[in-house]
Amino acid sequence: MVGIRSYGAYIPLYRLERSEIVKAWRSPFPVPGEKAVANYDEDSLTMAHAAAWDCIRGIDRKEIDGLFFASTTSPYKEKQASTIIAGAMALRREILTADYGGSLRAGTIALRAAIDAIKAGSAKNILVTAADLRLAGANGLNEMFFGDGAGAVLISNEAVAADFLGGYTISEDFMDMWRSDRDTFVRAYEERFIREGGYTRIVPEGVTAAMNKCDLKPQDIAKFACFTDDPRHVNAAARILQFDPAQVQDPMFMTAGLTGTAMPLMLLVAALEEAKQGDKILVCGYGDGCDALIFQVNGQIENVRDRGGVKNHLASKRMMANYQQYILWRRLMYMEPQSRPDRPTISLSALWRDREWGLALYGSRCKKCGTPQYPVQRVCLVCQAVDQYEPYSFADKKAKLTSFSHDHLAITEVPPITVAVVDFEGGGRLTCNLTDREPDETKEGMDVEMTFRWMHYVGGVHSYWWKCKPVRF
């Protein structure tokens, strides 16, 4: 039976207390709680990668037949992001990749498409990953509401931990929140129209229809994991649907913020983390209609508990110093440029040629002396054996920090950047940047793990590579 084989999530390390925004703008709306904020070197693509990486822990990457990426904030308008994610994960080449966007419902649309593809027998394992990093106008409620994050599920017809029971979809042209091709910031229509005219009409309709289709009543649902664009709206919809407050999956408004396209998947993951065998979870995506999908958890769920998931990522956090840091990381203000040369343009042929060792952080291991080395070396660094090597993945290895420097001269919008020399468990060395770190807490010998990050933007090209970060949990 088709269903969810595994799950994963990603929430950035950093959180901004909403009171910092209130303070910065002397806002009359003291919105409580905190929001998750992607570091300057993170975007939807890297967060989606992190959630997908979390999701396939212990699963052979070669089994994946497809990767769907859902977001309204893809780094590219014309260029697939899912192939970059698949490349960074070293998935097979003959798989189906697709970017879903255009609607905050893209996450559940991708989920439905994956389920349908597997039901149709055209694939066995499709990884669906959704992320968003939305910008709202300064000093508006949405700036306080929005948070950054990602969720991922592996849809499969084998070793499934939550069976898909059925679903229902409504498509309706409804303009409540949007961004045109000329907009950077999300626009929103009058709040009462959004709630009364749209959300609390469409969501109950779709959810009721899905439950009817599966012959279920509201009390049969363990968790209602539903997108919302305002923490009050989901409660209003739940009341109409006659769900108890305990049945409503916490939208993480107070802890992470509203994560857009990623939200239904993240709430689904949060529900799965706590679910017992037999629990029915209703996940609902909303935007230009709604998708309501119902899953029933089975005993296999215990085999996929070893995940970072929502819980560990939520618990592991650092508070941002202030609102200025947010402005800086989101590049919302013209900052005095460093007195440094412009970056050279990117050689796209070199980028393509070296994609395997570069994007996927593969090196070589000498078959003669066994030394792992990065990048791939035709002539072994240690024994000089020629062309006697096998591919070797560094991305999934833990490492220790051997030396470092906090570089104030390097070209970056967020100085200093930290240069790190790391030595991997099992051998091999890499020089890379250390991210998600506090300079004062950086010590030689500390444990680090690898993370796929945005590097720079030159000539319209977003570059991605790997950095190390202190082991998070």
Added chain:
Amino acid sequence: MESIKDKVAIVGMGCTKFGERWDASADDMIVEAALEAYEDAGIKQEDIQAAWVGTMWVGDTGRVLAEPLKLQFIPVTRVENMCATGSDAMRNAAYAVAAGVYDIVLALGVEKLKDTGWMGLGDVPFPGTSRGIFGSQGFSGPSAFALLATAYFAKYGLSPQEGKKMIGMISVKSHRNGAKHPKAHLRREVTLEQVMSAPIIAWPLGLFDCCGVTDGAAAAILVRAEIAKKFRPDPAYIKALQISIGHSQGFARSDFEYTSVYETVHAGKAAYAEAGIKNPREEISMAQVHDCFSITEAVIMEDLEFSPRGRVKDDVDSGFFELTGGLPCQTDGGLKSFGHPIGATGLRMMYEVYKQLQGKCGERQLKNPKLGLTHNLGGFPASATVSCCIAGL
């Protein structure tokens, strides 16, 4: 394999004023350095039979030199080996003389770093590779060498403050010497407190741990040893010219500790063997080494066997490398005071050795120096380009 020892002599040298030469082009500085060298050797330009020019960024081909000097169709070769560029230009020139092909040649190094409009050096481009994409962001010169400091301090149990004090004393010494040299870029003495409290450039290195960014040129006239005395009574004879190039070992091998630069060890040992030196700490009279950063100088002292491994601090504390010490180092102020116009630096170092051997260094003059060593370290500690040259009477 033969030795270069005593086959080639330096009979004339020139060195421009180093500094922010806003008013001078690379061409102007080439002429300035070359004319001083001709005059010092007592030759005319038409006596030069071949020339080598070292530069990283000034231009391409031998025309970098031929065009400003109007050399008349003689062979000119442009040499580039990063920070060892000037020394390698001299090395190639010396080999041509030693081969018996030429009697009189010119080696000149030049760099014009202050026409960029930014601070520090530019990024090194990697055409034909994706290293600018799939590689550490930034990675400026200071942070590349700061990795030595972090690892050295950790290995030898120095707290960041103790470590910064040790390398800070190295900078204080070099500034003191450079203040006495009219051609140095930075000519002011500094206190240890100033060094320690300077803004951080790349932790743990502060402003005074870094050398300057500077314009300059330096030149040497080399001749066959047997005709050297026809030019002057006090030529400097080349005793060793060695170079060692890394193969990225420290970037990929975990056994590289970032407390020693292998290329310096290799080049040093080869130079000592070539010059017949058994105990460098005792036999070398003075050393001009590549103190691009204060920590680099500390590590070089151990790699060149001047100080026992892990013990350079004792020699720094005792003043062993001061003008009055057992092995005066950076007697002209080093890169710290002269800055580092890449192509010129190696020949600028040899200019100091040459002048010290001739007893012309005024208040910096050492007592009867016999052997001087120059050392350049280009690239990264993990994979470097190192030259080690020895000259003497």
